[in-house]
Amino acid sequence: MRVHFAVYARGLRRHSTYRAALVAGLITNSVFGAINAMVLLAVFSARPQINGYDASDAVTQVFVGQMLIAVTMIVNTGPSLDLAERIRTGEVANDLLRPVSLQGWCLSQDLGRATCGFLFRGVPTFLVGVVLFDVVAPYEIAGALAFSTSVVLAALVGFALRYLYSLCGFWMLDSRGVWAVAGLVGPILAGMILPLPLFPPAIGDLLRLLPWASMVQIPAEILLGKESLPGGGILSGLALQALWAAVLLGLGAWITATATRRVVIQGG
């Protein structure tokens, strides 16, 4: 556990040194948030209510999505875990020699990165939304607590998925194709391009149950306290996120074991 904490702290420190990149990311996320928000505001000014969402709900979800980009890296169309490149080059052989599980090591490192991104890039992006638009912020303690838990779970789901994308490299040699698919299709499934309530209800409800929704749609609905959450409440929403985190991390551990037993790593 101490090792994991040390790796976490290193991850946090490593990413906090790239200050200019954090500021640049903050600007980009805010600009995209503002563009999406203005498009949705135009739609909602023509029709004030769409499947239980109003303009303020939609704008809030847009900025929740932009805030969580720095946590879940959901929009990256290239590898956003070092592991992917290390598998391609064969350096992963070194990682496997460590007396720590590969997934635990990567998870600690990535959570460090996510913490840094959330604090210095995500939160400021959200504040831009609060200042410029009618974004709902968590004011009550219970709501804030539920939302923070949801963000942590989103980070876990985000990592678990990207870890699985990286593992594809063991079989495909080059996982860039998988990353491109994930980075382009993931945001749609997550409710990032359009909030899921704007989809036809049957499709929206189905997408809510998939793991990608746990990275944008579910956290947004938890913040807004919507009854459209799977199971009808905040707790069941959190439970769904926790379930996906557990299932995907378990799958990651199992595939890692299979890969290290069966696959010959490039370069020997």
Add this chain to the structure above:
Amino acid sequence: MADTKDHAGTPGSGRPEPGSGRPGRVRYTATTLLRPFVDYRRLAWLWVRAFAQYPLSLVLMSLAVTVSVLTQVGAVVILFGHAGALAGFSVMEGLLVFGLASSAFGIADMFAGSVERLGNHIRSGTLDAMLIRPVSPLVQVAADEFSPRRLGKVVPALAILGVALSEVDVEWSAAKVGLPVLMVLSGTLICAAIWVITGCLQFFVADAREAANSLTYGGQALTEYPIAIYGQEVVRSVTYVVPLAFISWQPALLVLDRPDPLGMPEQLRYLGPVVAVLLCLCAALTWRFGLRHYRSTGS
């Protein structure tokens, strides 16, 4: 440009035969002018062959790009479906705007999108290697990692543009038929110029890439909808400061022959090609300026 002069002096690069007179000179000028394009084609083909080494990744990446364009189209249709009309544009007219914007950005991204990785070249020192080769460094940077997967975006975008053009209520005359081609061309040039100009920022601020993305990809996201929905200030600034309005909005107004809903001057819609040429000049100057002030990292 200095490197163009180098080409002219290189033996065997279309130097006229002695005593060949005027036709030789014309051919000489033509080869010098075409030289960057020939170089670009060679470098691009090299990268196509490199990407073909990982066929599964290439197919997946192309498909992913296509799927993402189609879902964006879906988003446009869904949003217009909920709202009925946005800024007085119907679904098909909205798709016309979308098709213009994504074709122009897609083509520009294919040919010049790699310029955004200039910072990587500076950091890793590969730009130094490019500077000593007898090919324009801009051509080398732009052709770097040229990927056929971007066709996955261009083809569906052009298809949507075609469908939208045939469905909208326009009286086609002989003069109007050439219009879409010209519009996509000037839109592409505007996008490519913006890509180069924002890429040049990385000569001065190495980490500027993501901030530049808010203008390039952000510009794309912005111009995919009739920009009147963003309000007067935004429309003014993307007309007079960063001329994104000439990519899809003004051309759409021209084709549909519609008065500007925000009351901007009607003449603006004819200015697309002029803006494109001016912006390309601007991009060339920025590139030269940036390259002059480039200092190697020394590694």
